[in-house]
Amino acid sequence: MRRHKWNSTQQAVFLKNLGTLLDKGYSISESLTLLSLQNKRATSVTIKTIKEDLVKGKPLFESLERQRIPSDILGYLYFASEQGNLSFGLLEGSSILQKREELKKSFLQSIRYPAVLLGTLSVMMFFMLKFLFPQFSNLFQSVNLALPVYTLYLISFLEFIPVLIYLTLTLLILMFIILHFHFKHKSAHDKICFWLRFPFVREALKIVLTQYFSFQLGHLLKGGLSLTNAFQLFEQQSFSIFFNEEGTILKADLRKGKSLSEAFEEKPYFLPELAQVTFFGQSNGKLGEELALFSEMLLENAEERLKGFLTLIQPVMFAVIGSIVLILFLSVMIPVFQLFQSL
Template sequence: MIKRKWSLQEQCQFLKRMGELLTRGYPLSEAIESLLYQMPNKKKLELSQCLADLREGYPFYQVLAKLHFNQHLIGYVYFAEQHGGLAAAFQDGSEMMLKRDRDFEKLKKLFVYPLFLIFITAVLFIFVERIILPRFSSLFISMSLKPNFFTKVVSTFGELLPYLTIGILFLFLLLLCYYFFRFRHFSQIGQKKMLVSLPVIGIFFKLFYTHYFSVQISYLLAGGLSVHEALSLFENNDKQPLYKELGRELKHGLRKGDKLEDILISYPFFERELAHIIRHGQRNGKLDQELFFFSRYCLNLLEERTEKMLKTIQPCLYVFIGFLIVSMYLAVLLPMFHLLEGF
């Protein structure tokens, strides 16, 4: 049925409009029918099939799974269908994923242009280091002149470049082998524990998982479910293996008599403040609100740290590329100045 996958932006915009229509009182099927006329022909066929599936009794999250929607968006829809807050969940989920997509696009722009510059610089560098500098070096030796600092920099970097390239390729192959033969065979919880232990990027994974867990639990509690019932819904969520596994483990801990906040502390992919928020929310009887505001805090912090990382990495890349280019030019120009002075 699906020939071309929906882009993440198309998925988010679709759910965002759905949320707006549901807020105005549209039933789910009528909201889809309303959006049907705004879609291109291929999307119309797919949404027509969605309507047919809904009328046959399929839940909306399964319909979106057939369209190969993003797992996190499907998760938002799954939980929304349980607590009844479809409109708010659709809008929040789409907004969160749109922000994530924008951050990813910024990262792509951050790396694509510098990588293009690095490629051009590498070609120029090989030309200078392999063809031009050897001729100047032989001339320097015949004239008993010492190589300047920039010539040494270019020569040293030229000697190290093959080893760096081989090292990067070897590391990439090693990580690839580790993923296929070890990492993907771990449990979902085991995988996430390893991801958050990674330097620099681990904190981003931790904030994302904390945000997602907090906001879904808050919606379910606000819908009148108990903590145990909410975790049962996590356990029955086949579309998100991590939260299915997590719901099962948390329920097992609660049955043993452990407190929810004490269990969550043992999971390193959640912020430690989450346990304090749950404890505080249980004391004042506003656990759903406390979790909702904490999820917003995590999302804002995630955005701030992403912006900070982008502002740190980009100048460093440009400084490195600029230094290489200046070194190459000076490695060529300074010997020419010495020759001119000799005349």
């Protein structure tokens, strides 16, 4: 049967509607039947495929994996189903997908107009290099004058741009190949520790890992699971190799007699605040609640940072475009002024 690919918006709507129906007391089969009646043919075919998988005994998150739902969202569904609260996982996954789509749209809107301007400027620079500057050069030679140094430097730079692009692409391809073979047999933790070496990646990576882990662990503990059982679920899930390994590592740390906060302090890939929140939560007997609240705060903080970053993109790009326009203007006007002065 042909598989119809959903975009992120369609996935978010499906997860939200399914979670809402389950929350109202409908069974999964009934919910899927209702959704297939309300949606267009392509979506109905996909829902039919999911129902067939469920009849074969596959869990919902495994069937949705075949429909190209992102792995971290599948992780939310896996942990929620293990707690017997699948509707919560569906609604949470839907919310995350919707927020990602909103941020993606904001980013595209921020760069759309500057990107058009940059494209236009690129065309202008091409015509200046191929037609205008050669005319300037011939004109200056006819009157025994040399082009201004500023203009000559700009011409050299414009001529070097294609070479620079090819060199950059070649280096990126070589880097990708080297990293691929270097990490081919490395563990997920080794890969994460490698990326932590880069300052521009480190903080974002820590926030993502800490938020996801604290959210899942917090809700597992709130659902009544012990730490050992919660880490066993992390070991059993297959959607994130990193957290699969992390579950094994944390279980070993607890067997060695370490407290959970001490174990977190030794993890360079988690924010230091995680250990502090864990210590506080264990002290007042509300570890699950504290971790869940901490994950929500991290998510809100990350969203605010991303929105702040998006608001900066357009002014920065306009500043770059303005600088390019000024450089091009000067490269044309300086030779004109010099030519007038020589007459």
